[in-house]
Amino acid sequence: MFKFSWKRLGIAAGLSLSLVAAGCGADEGSEGGDTGNNSEEASKEIELSYVEWATEVASTNVVATVLENQGFEVEVTPLDNAVMWQSVATGETDGMVAAWLPGTHGDLYAEHKDQLEDLGTNLEGAKIGMVVPKYMDVNSIEDLDAQADQTITGIEAGAGVVKATEKAVEQYPNLDGWTVQTSSSGAMATALGEAIENEEPIIVTGWSPHWKFQKYDLKYLEDPKGVYGEAEEIKTMVRSDLKEDMPNAYKILDQFQWSSADIEAVMLAIENGASPEDAAATWVEENQDKVSEWTKGVE
Template identity: 35%
Template sequence: MKEVQRRTFFVLIITLLLLISAGCSSGESKKNSTESNQEEKDKGTIHIGLQNWAETIAIANMWKIVLEDKGYDVKLTSVTKGALYSGLADGSIDVNLEVWLPHTDKPYVDRYKDEIVKHDRWYKNTRLGLAVPEYVEIDSIAELNANKEMFNGKIIGIEPGASLMKLSENVVNEYNLDYDLIESSGPSMTAQLKKKYDEKEPIVVTLWNPHWAFAVWDLKYLDDPKNVYGEADNVYWFSRKGFEGEFPEVTKYLNQWDMSHEQLSSLMNVIRQTDNQPKKGAAKWIENHQKLVKKWVTVEE
């Protein structure tokens, strides 16, 4: 009987020790897991500057989601083009995702070339110009003066200070257009375009590729025989000095980033179809393009 009691006592002791050991191991595991998660969330804060252009808003929100999933804190700051470049130069902004070169953004890049850093191209063959609905029966900027009444003497533009607006001012002068170039914004311009298009009325707007409007409406650029808008650009991303050293992983991601016209247009379209909620729309697009996104963020050691 005593032998049985002794064996039972030892079994209880061993069981208790195993439970204590398991508890310590579990606690340590939870601690390590918590520390790992905390480390994952402490990769740093990245400030992305953006203009109020449809594609800029789309790609900025897309990268915000992708980078936050990788453990970074991402802040989006909407500014004018001039403030975007000066912020990049003084370090208050880390990244500008959309720089058109060698033509459109050249004046800004030249001004701040010693304080900002050029990185890889992610989109090729952009276009800028004056666009009208396909049903409008003119095909060239040179025809605008003869059809002034058709358009009420107005060209609907976007934000003042945008490179597209500066080039459009040059177009008005070079072609001696008797038109008012109306300053507004990207969303305001597309709202006016939609209204006129729905009513099948003429309208001429400043527009660019990439833009979701071409996927929604049947539009055409007016020929530019004097080539004031220039040749096609490519789109690059720029950073402040020192960014690559502080965020080497993010730099690799962005350098591997590449989008076709169809991919970028689809991203903008999904956002538009999601009640113009950039974060929600970008998340939906990412979910449907996992293979592409994985390609961008896979870094070989």
């Protein structure tokens, strides 16, 4: 089973990230097995970074499982948005499948795009915005007045959807005096579930794909001012020299692409009690046709 790393690379103004991650393109005597792939490459460790959003937990664990099945020793490291991007750009981690563009991570992409390689879209049709239960009698951001005590329940401070929501509060005159309350993805989901159980009003920062749309009857509020932008896509980014160091890992990451239905199946399994590793392993076992496309050409 691939390793889960709990280390957090702190954000310190003016300080660069220190190279503390194992692997990252350097063979340090890991114990990857010989599965018939290039044995030198298969012995290397690979580290994937991600943001602890339900989508990225699902996708990162699935890709990690596929890489492990191809003989890699995989480490997965949860990081803040900005640190995730910086870690790939500096080569401290090898890659991530968690780049939300063009809106959510647009500023981070602009900052780091010349230091990493963009492998393209792995999921299309993603979306962010304000989300409410369908029982609420409101359909547009412009309809909001005093619902939910003029509070929008957010996720982590600095997340793209939170930044967009803070911008919406500034741009919509009817939101004067409203507050964006930051917390975490898990805390937001908990607050949403409790509010729905009691049929109370709640506005959350939401994104899809996400298991909450399968579990609850929810709707996005219309955004006449276009603050949240159009549909987004999730892309894969890797360090600039990964192809040279680990061509097989590069090929798998480059060919990784799936649908909202695929990722939501994994997210739902996790929400229903499966560990991320077990949910990913089950999905991989049951979807070998898709996995074979990701591993096509691997030597």
